[in-house]
Amino acid sequence: MILLPRGNPVREKVNPGKINLPDALGKLQKSNFTGYLRFDTLNGTGIIIFTSGKLISALFDSDGENLIAYDAIARIFELSLDGKANLDIYKLSSDLAMSVHALLHGKVLYKGQELKLIDIKSLLGKLKEDKMSGCLRIYTDEKIALIFYRDGNPLGFFHDGSTDIETQPGESMSVARLPGAKVDVLSTGGADEIDLADLLGSADLGALWRKAQEMIVRQRKNQKEAQNRDRQAQENDLRVRLQVLLRSTAEAHIGRIGSSLIEKEFEKYFPEGQGWDDVRFNKMLENLNNAAKMVAGPSAIKKMLDDMRKGIRALLHES
């Protein structure tokens, strides 16, 4: 989970599976967009950062993997096409976008420290002493605020709704006062000073998108095949149970020959791979009724057929 304030929302709660992402990113490029795109999925969170239309950074973070640049974009494309992602787009100032980029690519020095247990004055003193560039991330379950530092001096604040680095603590400090607030200490390690290339210019996102589409198609096909196999296995299992029930009922009423009659009729009306069908079942019972007349009277046959119907209903209801 990447913890970032929301910035100034441009679009929220968009299903990225329903849009052509390379085209959308192209439009953001053309409109000189500055800000970030956040993709929340069940598998992790992806962030794509733009400054002045340049796609400067992409990151995908999950419990098992931490991808950057093209790998991150490819993963974001895959999960978006999978249809289980949520896209939010937030506008930021260039400085803030760069700071966010630096923050995301920096090092986590301390994580999840309970704010009330920390001597915040000592911590700030240490940051100043070490001339650290980075940020303090203060957060609760609902709110996040960032306090940026450069060379040990506070640079500004970023909280939900900000478009630029703010000089007044305002909302950021109110987060720190919330019960259960925690703090992470992150070092940018100078990542904000690197001149960043435009990933849109150096990569064929269309190809990545097509590859992701192919992969999703393949995945869905495999998934469908697996589902079919599962369904087939379930149907076969049910078929065996139905047959066993009918055979034992027939045997109880008209003897072994009844079991053989069921076996024959069942194979005829419900061959392997054929699902349950009441019309075929009734036809099968009709045939069984005719054949059973050879070895039993109407009352025994009626009782047998009634028991079969009851047993089948119960078994189908149960499964």
Added chain:
Amino acid sequence: MEWTIVTLPLWVIAGVVSFYFSLGNARVWTSISVGFFLILVAEILPTAINFLPGLEVPEVQALTSIVGTIAILVMSHGFQEYYVFSRTLELEGSKPLVYVATLGVVLLSAAFIWVNFTPTARTLELIGVVEKTNWVFLSLINIDLIRKIYANIQDSPISNAFAAFILVFFFIFLWKGSELYIQIYDLETLNTLAAAKGESLFRYDLSFYCKEIGNILAGLSVGGTFLYLAKLLR
């Protein structure tokens, strides 16, 4: 003792029961029960010669023996079909076809007799031998066939009726076998000659009682078996 007084009513009952049974049950039972019904025809006609005009006509007597032969052939065919069903579980044919085909065979036999010479006593005797031979050997074959059917449907509701049919064919074998033995060895003539000398012929006496007792038991068991079968198939 006039045995006909005993056997005839038994065959009338057996014939009526078996024909009635043929109407209300599965197709294969039609062949079997129609076959048993034809025994009644073959039994009544020779017995009724003294009472009904025209029955002494040799053609009628020949037809009577042929109907007897058709009876055992039809019921054997029925048991064969039943055996095939018990092995393959396949059913085919229709009830009306059985009635029509049986009637057709009887009519064709009648036509055959009427277009030929009037049967002599020798011809009638030969036709009788053919009839009894069929009964004797097909009874044995049927006993084996029914035994196999019984094994296949052993635990079904009607399996015991097949055990009863084995008994039926054993009695028929006894009855028709004794008749055939008497006829082949001309024991009646030999017995008449022995009687003229004031002697009795044990072989004839034994065969005669076997024949009559076999006939009674066959009639009883046929009627009884079909009634039992009707009860089982209720």
